[in-house]
Amino acid sequence: MKAMSRLSRSSMMTVLVFGVFLALTANPQVASAEISVDSYCQLTIQSMQQEISNFQQLIALANQYKDDPETLERHIEIKRLQFDQAKNTLYSSFDTTDNEYVTYMGRNGHAVDAYLVVNPDIKEQIDGLSVQVNSLMEEYESLKGSSEPPVPPLP
Secondary structure (H helix, E strand, C coil), X not given: CHHHHHHHHHHHHHHHHHHHHHHHCCCCCCCCCCCCHHHHHHHHHHXXXXXXXXXXXXXXXXXXXXXXXXXXXXXXXXXXXXXHHHHHHXXXXXXXXXXXXXXXXXXXXXXXXXXXXXXXXXXXXXXXXXXXXXXXXXXXXXXXXXXXXXXXXXX
């Protein structure tokens, strides 16, 4: 039971951190209404699927332009604008905003935890997507770090 509780808290912490990451990269808007727990979880799944696709695209760019950091940065900026637009569209389709999404877990954490206990398939899906997002993020950061020009040693 303790292991399940720790796993659940760990998973939800990952989801919350992911939500904060999303919110920091999107433009705030005014929400018209608070979403349901089910909608929150479905939005989490779709957001994570979107992030997986985003990181896959960024990884492809990092590999393609590994020897040209300036071109890579230009392409990344274009992609980020596209990603932000897609993210805003996704939030709008759930009649919410990035800010509402980020704060939802803080206000409704117990309800989300209870929902995931009753819906282990959704929890498993979120956990699996979280692992994928984290793995791709690490791969991208590793590739991007290797494409930056080396820092000259101090004299």
